[in-house]
Amino acid sequence: MDSKLVITATIVLIVGIIIGWGIASAMVSGKVQTVTTTITQTTGGTQTVTTTITQTAAPGVEKLNKKNVYTLSWDQIEQLAKKEGQVVWYGFGSTYERDFFTQLCQNFTAETGIKCTYVHGSWFDTVQKIISEKEAGKETGDIDVVLAWSKPFAMAYEAGAVWDVNLAEIIPNSKGIPFVARYFHDMYPTNGRHLPILAWWVGFLYRRDLYKYPDDLPKSFDELLDWVKKHPGKFTYCDPNKGGSGHTFLMGLAEWFYGYDKFAFVKFTEEHAKEIFYSKGKYGMNFWEYLNELEKYLYQPGNYPQGNKATIELFEAGEVTLEPMWISITMQEVKSGRLDPNWVGMYIPEPTMPGPFDGVFIPFNAPHKAAALVFINWLLSNKVQALIPQKIGAYPAVTEAWKNVPDEVKKQPWWPINPPYNDLIKWREFGPLWFRHADYMFWMMKTWTDEVARK
Amino acid sequence: MRVTREDLISIIFLLPLYIFIIIMVFIPIINVILGSFGISIFGEQVNATFTLAGYKEFLAPESPYLYSLFFTIYVSLIATIISVLAGYLFAVYLTVKKPPIWSKISTVMTIPLFTPYIVGAFMWWTLLWPRGYLSLLINGLLMKLGVVHEPIPLVNDPYGIGILFGEVWIRFVIAVAIFYGPLQMINPELIDAARSLGAGTWTIIRKIFIPLTKYALIATSAIILLATMAGVSIPLILGGSWPQFLNVMIYLDVTTRFNYLMAYTSGVFYIIASATLGYLFFRFTTRKVVLQTR
Numbered sequence: 001m002d003s004k005l006v007i008t009a010t011i012v013l014i015v016g017i018i019i020g021w022g023i024a025s026a027m028v029s030g031k032v033q034t035v036t037t038t039i040t041q042t043t044g045g046t047q048t049v050t051t052t053i054t055q056t057a058a059p060g061v062e063k064l065n066k067k068n069v070y071t072l073s074w075d076q077i078e079q080l081a082k083k084e085g086q087v088v089w090y091g092f093g094s095t096y097e098r099d100f101f102t103q104l105c106q107n108f109t110a111e112t113g114i115k116c117t118y119v120h121g122s123w124f125d126t127v128q129k130i131i132s133e134k135e136a137g138k139e140t141g142d143i144d145v146v147l148a149w150s151k152p153f154a155m156a157y158e159a160g161a162v163w164d165v166n167l168a169e170i171i172p173n174s175k176g177i178p179f180v181a182r183y184f185h186d187m188y189p190t191n192g193r194h195l196p197i198l199a200w201w202v203g204f205l206y207r208r209d210l211y212k213y214p215d216d217l218p219k220s221f222d223e224l225l226d227w228v229k230k231h232p233g234k235f236t237y238c239d240p241n242k243g244g245s246g247h248t249f250l251m252g253l254a255e256w257f258y259g260y261d262k263f264a265f266v267k268f269t270e271e272h273a274k275e276i277f278y279s280k281g282k283y284g285m286n287f288w289e290y291l292n293e294l295e296k297y298l299y300q301p302g303n304y305p306q307g308n309k310a311t312i313e314l315f316e317a318g319e320v321t322l323e324p325m326w327i328s329i330t331m332q333e334v335k336s337g338r339l340d341p342n343w344v345g346m347y348i349p350e351p352t353m354p355g356p357f358d359g360v361f362i363p364f365n366a367p368h369k370a371a372a373l374v375f376i377n378w379l380l381s382n383k384v385q386a387l388i389p390q391k392i393g394a395y396p397a398v399t400e401a402w403k404n405v406p407d408e409v410k411k412q413p414w415w416p417i418n419p420p421y422n423d424l425i426k427w428r429e430f431g432p433l434w435f436r437h438a439d440y441m442f443w444m445m446k447t448w449t450d451e452v453a454r455k
Numbered sequence: 456m457r458v459t460r461e462d463l464i465s466i467i468f469l470l471p472l473y474i475f476i477i478i479m480v481f482i483p484i485i486n487v488i489l490g491s492f493g494i495s496i497f498g499e500q501v502n503a504t505f506t507l508a509g510y511k512e513f514l515a516p517e518s519p520y521l522y523s524l525f526f527t528i529y530v531s532l533i534a535t536i537i538s539v540l541a542g543y544l545f546a547v548y549l550t551v552k553k554p555p556i557w558s559k560i561s562t563v564m565t566i567p568l569f570t571p572y573i574v575g576a577f578m579w580w581t582l583l584w585p586r587g588y589l590s591l592l593i594n595g596l597l598m599k600l601g602v603v604h605e606p607i608p609l610v611n612d613p614y615g616i617g618i619l620f621g622e623v624w625i626r627f628v629i630a631v632a633i634f635y636g637p638l639q640m641i642n643p644e645l646i647d648a649a650r651s652l653g654a655g656t657w658t659i660i661r662k663i664f665i666p667l668t669k670y671a672l673i674a675t676s677a678i679i680l681l682a683t684m685a686g687v688s689i690p691l692i693l694g695g696s697w698p699q700f701l702n703v704m705i706y707l708d709v710t711t712r713f714n715y716l717m718a719y720t721s722g723v724f725y726i727i728a729s730a731t732l733g734y735l736f737f738r739f740t741t742r743k744v745v746l747q748t749r
Contacts (some may be wrong), residue, residue, distance in 0.1 A: 092635070124710050155713065239696045241707055300585070303608045304696045310611070317586040446712055450519055451696035 038228040054396035074172055074377075076196040080370035085266060086115040087371040089360075090126045091147035093392075096332045100391040101147075108378055116370050119143075125150040127161075134161040141365035144372040149358045150186035156361070163369065168192030168393040173380035176398035178428055181357040186438035187265050196357030196397040197379050198388050203353060203416050205315060205325040208345030213417060217322065220350035221256040225283070227291070227322075228297040234253040234321045234450035236299040236314060239453070240445045244356075247445050250291075251436045252353040254444060257281040257290065260351075260434055268439035275445065282355045287444075288451035295367040295452065304453065312339070324353075330414040331393030339444045344413040348421045354434040359396055380403045389415075481502075484726065490719030509720030519697075519704070520721055524728060530615040531683040534622035539676050541623070542630025547664055549631075549657065550638040551646070567628045572621075576692035577623045583610035583693070590628040611694055617693035618700070622686070626679045633678070637671040638664065677736030681729055701725055 045250045051358050064072075064080060072080070081087075086106075091101045092416050098120040105116035126146055133141050148156070168174045169295050174195050183189065204217070211217050218227035228235045238246030255263055258281050266272075277287045285293065299320045303388050305311040308329050314320045327346060333339035360379070362372045378384060385401030388394050388411045396402060402424040420427040427433065489495060491508035533564045549557055567575060582589040585606065594606035611618035639665065649659050665672070691699035699707075701721050708718040 005655055151713065200619055241696070241711055300608050302613060303611055306611045306692070306695070310580075314585065442712060446714075449699075450517075453695075454519065454522075 002096060003185070003354065027075040028214075035208060038287065040390050049347040054258055062245070064373075066163065069165055069170060069369070069373075077170075077370050077373055081114055081368070081374040082112070084114070084368040084371040086117065087144045087368050087375045088117045088119065088142060089145040089147070089375065090119045090121060090143050091422050092123045092126075093147075094332060096328075096335075096392050100387075103391075104379070104384065106383075108375060109230045112374065112378070114374065116375065117322065123148050123152045127156050130156055130161045131159045133363075133365055134159055139365055141363055142367065143287075143363050144366040144368045145360050145375060146363060147358065147360050148189045148194070148199070149356055150436075151442070152186050153185060153190065153272070153361055154438065156363070157193060162193050163364050163366060164193065165362070166192035167195045167362070167376065168375070171377045173377045174374065176380065176382075176385075176400050177357075178399060180433075180435065184435065185357055185359070186436045186441070187263075188438050190361075194361040195361055195376060195380070196359035197385075198359070198392075199355055199357045199395040200244070201327050201348075201353065201395060202245050202252070202324050203327055203346045203348045203421075205273075205312070205323055205330055206345045207315075207321040207343050207348070208413065209343055210321055211345070213345060213347050217347070219347070219418070221253060222282075222350075224349070225294060228294060230431055233299050233322060236254065236305060236320045237324050238308055238311040239304040239306055242304075242306045243311060245308050245311060245324050245326050245329070246304070247441055248354065248436060249355070250444060250448065251295050251321070251441045252349075252434070253291075254440070255354060255434060256351055257287055260418070263437045263440055264435075266316070266437070268437070268443070270443065273440055273443045273447075274405065276440075277447065288455075289446075291448070291452045292301075292455055293409055302453075315339070324391075327414050327416075328393035334412075334414065341413055346414050346416050347418045348416045352434050354436045356436060359397065396423060470535045485721045487719050490715065491723045493716060495715075506716070509716045512717060513720050513724060515531040519699075519725070520701065520717065523699050523701045523721075524724055526615070527684055527690075527701045528728065528732075530618055530700070531622075531680055533615075534619050534626060534683050535676055535680040536631050537619070537623050538626035538679055539672065542627050542675075543634050543672065545627075546634035546638050547633050547660055549635060550641075550664075551659075564628060564631070567625045568632070570625075572625065572686060572688040573692070575625060576621050576689045579617065579624065579689075580610055580692055583620060585615055608695075611695045613695050613697060615694065615698075618690050621693045622683050625689075626683060629682075630675055630679060632672075634668065634671060637668045641667050659733065673736060673739075677733065679722050680736075682686055684725075684729060685731075 003262065009038060064077075069077075089101070089105060091097065093101070101120065102118045105118040108114065108116040123146075126143065127148060130141065130146065133432065153162070157254075159222070160378075169192060174192075181199070183192055185194055185196065206213070208216055211270055212217070218224040224235075237249050238244075240247035240250050254277070258276055258279070262276055280286055281290065283293075299314065305314055308326060311323055312325055312329055312333055315323055316333065330339070330344060330346065334341045336343060360376055361378075362369060366372050380398055382398065382401045382404050385396035385398045386404035388396045389402075389405050393414060394407075416422060420430060486495065493504050493508050493509070512518060515521070519688070548554075548591055570578075581587055583609070584590060590606070590609045593609060594603070597603045597607070598605075608616075609620070611742075646659055649663060654662065685702070687706055688703040691703050691706060694700060694703060703725070705721045705725070707720045708714040708721065
């Protein structure tokens with residue numbers, strides 16, 4: 001055989017192999033990602049069935065949508081976010097929350113180069129705006145991330161105004177959130193479309209200079225009525241329709257009164273609510289009879305403080321010495337100089353107090369969805385989560401972040417002193433971690449007006 | 456009927472106004488009425504199925520809504536009576552005595568007119584809550600006199616005392632401002648004549664001032680009553696858990712309970728109540744006021 005021919009054939013073969021390798025590599029790199037489509041079907045009530053389908057995807061994503069978002073690696077999402085260049089976050093809360101969230105946005109901008117704008121408003125207006133945009137068919141809105149609690153989120157979700165993507169599957173830092181909180185908010189199934197970023201909690205705020213825990217205080221709900229009878233006029237709670245400390249306390253009371261299993265993730269019907277709340281619980285009374293009995297010994301019986309602020313002001317004035325109150329508000333009142341820190345003691349009565357894991361969702365028409373994902377992931381980073389207890393007096397959603405909270409913050413008197421609540425990690429890992437049932441809570445709030453305030 | 460060119464021009468010129476009234480007045484009212492039956496022109500807040508459930512709930516004998524409506528009218532009436540009486544007497548005092556200091560303090564008196572209601576409400580809350588100066592003063596006095604044995608709640612109370620303080624504070628100034636003008640228009644010679652015939656101040660008020668300003672009295676009462684009924688900031692902040700103003704019920708239904716059906720239904724009853732009261736006042740006063748001013 002001609003040696004020239006052999007050499008030429010060999011060179012052609014090598015070149016062919018190199019070219020083929022290159023083409024194949026390019027083709028393979030375009031197919032390394034997969035599309036994971038999650039289909040969630042609601043079968044009545046709160047039960048859901050989630051099916052995950054995985055398939056190959058096409059490369060070259062320019063804009064995120066609810067299908068291609070599953071095909072990209074986190075690095076690719078970050079690159080897209082940088083390309084989008086900005087994120088707009090709508091939140092709510094007190095001036096402390098406003099300042100904190102504004103500062104967070106500035107930090108995010110400084111760290112990532114993605115411009116973050118924080119808009120402080122009302123959750124109600126924000127959700128109404130998004131729902132209206134959905135109804136009007138406005139495909140590109142101006143909000144990327146919305147801070148919301150369960151009911152507004154449910155309103156937006158049911159109206160189809162939430163980006164139908166399982167954030168819990170995509171956002172890496174979400175893995176640190178307790179599983180139930182990741183997929184339910186106030187027992188409403190979020191299917192990961194809403195991710196908690198913090199947990200506001202209610203405890204019993206007591207006068208530390210007057211009482212010693214647990215000897216002088218009702219350490220459980222079982223002891224509350226007796227304590228209130230022995231200390232008439234020294235206990236009150238917020239009108240549940242005017243402040244969260246009121247309805248969270250009443251929901252905790254109801255879960256103790258009838259047992260947590262009566263409410264835990266069950267379907268809501270008005271008939272069932274009536275059946276529960278008018279049945280006999282503790283002391284041979286129904287819930288309303290119990291509350292009316294309690295009312296006789298409250299501060300100014302029949303007069304309920306109209307809001308969390310009005311409730312804590314009674315405590316600050318020395319009018320009441322024990323009341324359910326948000327830990328965050330207690331901290332903020334102390335920091336603003338209105339509440340003497342030497343008066344402040346906080347504990348969570350047995351069996352426990354339920355609480356909300358409030359968080360964020362992305363609207364269906366968010367203009368910067370990749371930036372929104374990156375921003376939420378950043379919010380859930382240990383560093384940012386550890387700031388939450390320090391700055392606004394709420395718990396981090398990511399449990400492990402508690403380890404990064406400085407000891408001097410944990411030692412402050414507004415954090416519950418009783419175990420397991422004095423160690424968030426133990427509390428979250430071993431319980432009891434109870435939640436509120438949004439639907440039963442709303443029904444209870446409405447009926448409270450008729451059965452307690454009106455009586 | 457023949458449409459003339461002038462008619463056509465009038466229609467064309469007035470068309471924007473008619474469109475404005477239709478968009479801004481009629482459509483919202485129609486939407487509220489339809490919403491109370493579970494139908495909504497805009498949005499999907501109410502299930503789009505015809506229902507009378509809202510009306511049944513509103514009109515049920517033990518309904519909190521019906522009670523709230525009565526409470527709203529009741530407290531508004533008391534606030535109106537106090538404001539109108541106090542405002543009228545103060546305006547008469549200014550007319551009769553013409554105190555020289557008035558020219559200096561009249562601006563201060565008008566502060567409530569320019570204060571947002573919500574600011575006024577919070578101001579009264581800080582004065583009337585259990586540790587507020589006014590609350591301590593009033594309760595201290597009542598307890599010293601032996602009228603009460605323990606402090607009574609003056610705000611967020613079930614009797615609407617707090618609401619009355621807040622409403623009267625604002626409405627009193629409005630009443631004075633409205634009454635002052637008509638009283639100044641009364642010929643002073645009439646008062647001099649009455650005095651020369653031996654009439655006392657009270658007789659002058661009864662025989663001269665009231666008859667000559669009775670339509671101003673009625674119109675002012677109507678304005679104050681309707682304005683008080685329509686307010687939400689003051690009853691929301693100064694009112695109690697129960698009873699509540701119907702406005703507060705609507706506010707809570709929309710923002711807390713998300714019960715749009717009841718919010719729309721309450722809205723319909725509110726419109727009916729306000730329109731009826733407004734009609735009763737204005738139907739029998741407007742013409743006579745016109746005649747009187749002629």
